[in-house]
Amino acid sequence: MEREEIKRRVREWWSYEVSAKTEEEKAQGKAMYKQLSGELTLEERKLAGQFLREFLRERARERK
Numbered sequence: 001m002e003r004e005e006i007k008r009r010v011r012e013w014w015s016y017e018v019s020a021k022t023e024e025e026k027a028q029g030k031a032m033y034k035q036l037s038g039e040l041t042l043e044e045r046k047l048a049g050q051f052l053r054e055f056l057r058e059r060a061r062e063r064k
Helices: 003-019 023-039 042-063
Strands: none
Touching: 003 023, 003 042, 023 042
């Protein structure tokens, strides 16, 4: 999978995950994560982890 596609999909999943309120939405977020991680190679999962950490840092800066 292309780098930008991984970044887009991780951001899409993370945005959904942090906005999930109901148990159904949380379950959908877990399903999205499971599907995404199942489609990625080990190297792509490492890259996805880097993107997620980047998004977490952005969110922390926004809260300051």
